[in-house]
Structures are given as C-alpha cells and as structure tokens.
Amino acid sequence: MAESIFDGALSRMNDASKYTTVKQSTLDRLAHAERELTVSFPVRMDSGELKTFTGYRVLHSSIRGPGKGGIRFHPDSSLDEVRALAFWMAFKCAVVNIPLGGAKGGVICNPKELSKTELEKISREYVRAIYDVMGPDKDIPAPDVYTTPTVMAWMEDEFSKIARGNYPATITGKPVSLGGSLGRSDATGTGGFYTAAEAIKALGKDMKTATVAVQGFGNAGYHFARLMHSAGATIVAVSDSKGGIYSKEGLDPDKILNAKKQAGSVTAFNNATMMTNEELLELDVDILAPAALEDVITTANANKINAKIIIELANGPVSPDADRIIDEKGILVVPDILANAGGVTVSYFEWVQNRTGERWTLEKVQKRLKEIMVAEFKELHMLSEEKKISMRLAAYVLGLKRIAEAFEAKTG
Numbered sequence: 135m136a137e138s139i140f141d142g143a144l145s146r147m148n149d150a151s152k153y154t155t156v157k158q159s160t161l162d163r164l165a166h167a168e169r170e171l172t173v174s175f176p177v178r179m180d181s182g183e184l185k186t187f188t189g190y191r192v193l194h195s196s197i198r199g200p201g202k203g204g205i206r207f208h209p210d211s212s213l214d215e216v217r218a219l220a221f222w223m224a225f226k227c228a229v230v231n232i233p234l235g236g237a238k239g240g241v242i243c244n245p246k247e248l249s250k251t252e253l254e255k256i257s258r259e260y261v262r263a264i265y266d267v268m269g270p271d272k273d274i275p276a277p278d279v280y281t282t283p284t285v286m287a288w289m290e291d292e293f294s295k296i297a298r299g300n301y302p303a304t305i306t307g308k309p310v311s312l313g314g315s316l317g318r319s320d321a322t323g324t325g326g327f328y329t330a331a332e333a334i335k336a337l338g339k340d341m342k343t344a345t346v347a348v349q350g351f352g353n354a355g356y357h358f359a360r361l362m363h364s365a366g367a368t369i370v371a372v373s374d375s376k377g378g379i380y381s382k383e384g385l386d387p388d389k390i391l392n393a394k395k396q397a398g399s400v401t402a403f404n405n406a407t408m409m410t411n412e413e414l415l416e417l418d419v420d421i422l423a424p425a426a427l428e429d430v431i432t433t434a435n436a437n438k439i440n441a442k443i444i445i446e447l448a449n450g451p452v453s454p455d456a457d458r459i460i461d462e463k464g465i466l467v468v469p470d471i472l473a474n475a476g477g478v479t480v481s482y483f484e485w486v487q488n489r490t491g492e493r494w495t496l497e498k499v500q501k502r503l504k505e506i507m508v509a510e511f512k513e514l515h516m517l518s519e520e521k522k523i524s525m526r527l528a529a530y531v532l533g534l535k536r537i538a539e540a541f542e543a544k545t546g
C-alpha cells in the first residue's frame with residue numbers, strides 16, 4: 135500500500151529525531167493528532183437541491199499554543215491530507231518560534247462550481263459544525279487553497295453570532311477593515327525574500343549580481359520577485375501554468391504582472407523568450423524559487439537542477455526522494471517550513487493585534503517579520519553547519535526540539 139501523506143510527514147520527524155535527545159514517548163505523542171474532527175452538513179443549493187458536504191478540522195498539537203492553520207476548499211480534500219498539513223503547521227510555527235500549535239481544515243467541495251451564495255452557506259455551516267473546537271484560545275483558522283479573506287469574514291461573523299459577541303481573534307486572514315493585519319497579503323513572498331537575502335549572504339554572494347528564476351507568478355511568487363528586483367537582483371525567468379518567459383537582461387515583475395492581468399498569463403509579455411516550466415527549473419541561476427506546486431523537483435529532474443539556492447515558497451516542491459540528490463549537488467535549500475512561513479507569522483501578528491485591540495503599522499509588521507525570518511534562518515543555518523545536515527533536516531530538528539521541550543516540560 136502506498137505511504138500516506140501523514141506517514142511521509144512523520145518520516146521527516148523520525149529522521150530529525152536522530153539528532154536530538156527527544157524521548158520516544160514524545161515522538162509517540164507527535165505521531166498522533168490531538169484531535170480529528172470529521173463533520174458533515176446539508177446546504178440548500180441555488181437549484182433548490184439539498185446537498186451534504188463533508189469537512190475536517192484536525193488539531194495536530196496544542197503543545198506550544200492554540201492550533202493555527204488554514205482551511206482549504208478542494209474536491210480532493212481528505213482526512214489524511216488535512217492531518218499531514220496540521221502536522222506541518224505545528225513544525226512551521228515551531229520553526230519561526232511563534233506560540234501556536236498546528237492545525238488544518240478542509241471541506242470537500244469545488245469552489246469553481248459554486249455560486250457566491252453557496253460558498254457563503256458552506257463557510258457558515260462549516261463553522262457551525264466545528265464551532266466547539268474553534269476560538270482564540272483553542273484553534274484559529276486562516277485561508278488556504280481556494281479560501282479568501284471574504285470566506286474568513288463570513289466565518290468570523292458566524293462564529294461571533296453563535297457566541298453572541300465579537301471575536302475577531304478567532305480567525306486570521308480577514309479583510310483589513312475587519313481586523314486583518316496590514317502586510318498579510320504579501321507576507322509569504324516578503325518572508326521568502328528575507329530568507330533569500332540571508333542565503334545569498336551565507337554563500338558569500340551579492341544580491342546585486344544575483345540571478346533569479348521564479349516558478350509560479352501568483353501571490354507568493356510575484357511578491358518575492360518584486361522584492362528581489364527592488365533589491366537589485368536580476369529576475370531572468372518567471373512562469374505560470376501556461377508556461378514561462380526568459381530574459382538574460384532581466385524582467386520587471388510589475389510589467390509582467392500587468393501583462394498577466396490583461397491577458398491571463400505571463401506568457402503574454404512580449405519582450406522575452408518563451409520557455410517551458412521544466413526548462414525554467416533547470417536554469418543556471420543563483421536562486422530558484424518554486425512558488426506553484428508540490429513535487430516539481432523529483433528524481434526525474436533533480437540531477438539537472440543548476441541553481442545555487444532553492445527558496446521553497448511552495449509547500450513541498452522538492453519530493454522527499456529528490457532531497458538526497460539536491461543535497462549531494464551542494465544546493466542550499468531554504469525549506470518550505472521556513473521559506474514560506476511569513477504567511478503564518480503575519481497571521482500570528484493579526485491574532486496578537488486582535489487580542490490587544492491594536493492596529494500595527496505596515497512598517498511595524500515588516501520589521502517584526504524581518505526580525506523573525508532572519509533570526510530563524512541564522513539559527514537553522516548554524517545548526518545545519520554544526521551537524522553537517524541539510525537546512526531541511528535542521529528545520530525539523532529545530533522544530534522537534536522546540537515542540538518536545540514544551541511537551542517534556544509539561545509531562546516531566
């Protein structure tokens with residue numbers, strides 16, 4: 135039988151445990167989610183039909199704080215996937231050292247086939263179904279695949295109505311007008327940029343002469359490219375689902391964004407050479423940022439990767455079996471659980487602001503995000519040098535140590 139996604143996630147923890155003195159009883163605890171909730175609820179569709187939907191909310195661990203993690207609306211959502219994503223959230227929060235645990239949610243549905251009214255009903259019914267396990271001190275959801283600030287606004291409204299109060303801190307990724315944080319919309323790309331700047335320094339290179347290729351010109355990829363370009367790096371290639379474009383002289387991300395907005399794809403940009411997504415991944419660049427899908431670097435192409443640094447903005451872009459090849463080639467990989475943790479970090483800032491009734495300026499958000507990303511990059515890089523392990527393994531070692539320390543402090 136094929137290994138489950140959750141088993142794959144656990145194998146990273148078990149590899150990391152060899153570099154720690156974490157007790158077996160702690161590993162046993164972390165091999166299980168603290169709570170797994172499966173719910174189903176009927177929704178009256180626009181056609182008049184009553185349709186039943188299934189949803190999940192998994193709390194992997196609340197050892198370091200209340201659960202934190204997005205809710206995805208996807209036809210392929212499954213308990214195994216949600217369980218694995220909740221586990222990764224626990225590690226991601228530990229790696230950036232924010233006082234939150236790991237959780238995740240999902241609803242099996244296809245938002246592309248739903249009207250706005252149907253989407254709102256599903257969002258509200260889902261909250262009614264999981265209400266008892268949600269809350270600012272229990273488990274704080276956020277957006278994920280196909281869920282938006284508007285979906286978060288409906289969910290927060292439903293929660294507050296049931297609770298007969300006002301509970302903005304119960305969910306993050308809300309519109310700014312409802313207590314969302316400034317800087318949340320570009321937080322993932324921004325956090326990735328801070329780690330890229332540190333990785334460049336760690337290799338003794340210079341941002342101003344660095345070349346960059348970005349796969350996936352969406353929220354994470356665009357903001358990352360924009361900031362790298364402003365800092366003086368040369369963006370030689372970008373892509374989306376329709377293909378890629380290349381220019382040795384460099385591309386201006388804002389001009390590409392305009393072309394994408396007008397014609398639906400970066401490939402509509404005229405002053406560049408067309409390139410496939412596969413070719414983009416194999417470019418001889420200083421920095422490759424996969425910012426689209428998981429498993430784009432596998433044993434089939436790992437040998438052909440020529441970048442010096444990989445910034446994993448997407449979740450899981452390098453398959454576990456390709457890790458070894460990438461390591462042997464001496465490529466510095468800033469792993470997803472650090473590289474794309476800017477999003478959850480600013481979600482944490484949103485929760486803090488909602489709880490204290492404060493509104494932070496954009497400058498304050500960015501300053502604190504930078505402090506965290508830079509400090510944790512340095513910590514991971516030091517650990518990887520000291521133990522002679524990859525940054526990815528170092529991230530799991532650091533995450534595991536922090537979670538285990540909290541667990542063992544509680545359990546003696």
Ligand code: NAD
Pocket residue numbers: 322349350351352353354355373374375376411425426427428447448449474475477
């Ligand atoms: P998005 O939907 O805004 O952008 C995705 C981009 O990838 C689009 O430009 C799309 O055209 C492109 N794409 C899709 N299929 C592709 C393919 N086969 N080849 C090349 N490009 C393809 O999504 P996003 O929010 O930027 O997220 C991108 C990745 O980053 C995902 O893996 C997501 O899980 C991860 N991530 C995002 C955030 C966040 O806050 N946005 C946080 C953590 C992780």
